[in-house]
Amino acid sequence: MNFKIILLMIIAGLAVLFIIQNVSAVTVGIFFWKISLSLALLIFFVLTIGFAIGWFLHSFLSYQKVKKEVAEIQRDPGIGKKK
Secondary structure, three states: OOHHHHHHHHHHHHHHHHHHHOOOEEEEEEOOEEEEEEHHHHHHHHHHHHHHHHHHHHHHHHHHHHHHHHHHHHHOOOOOOOO
16 A cells, blocks of 8 residues: 555544544633534634634745845846846
8 A cells, every 4th residue: 555545544543533532512702702512623623723824824924025025126137137
C-alpha cells in the first residue's frame, strides 16, 4: 500500500476515536447566544475558524508585501534592471 494512504487511514482512525470519546454535549455562551453541541464538533469548529483566520491573515500580509515592493519598483524603475 501507498504510504500516504496508510497515514491517511491512521489519521482518520484517530479522528473517529476522538469523536467517539468526546460526544458529550457542552453549552457555549457568547454575548446573548447560547448553543449546545458536542465537544468534538466544538473543537472542530474552533480549529477550522482559527485555520481560516490564519490563512486569510497570511494572504493579506503577503499581498501587502508584494504591493509595497511593486510601489518601490514603480518609484525607481532602475532597481529591477540588470547591469
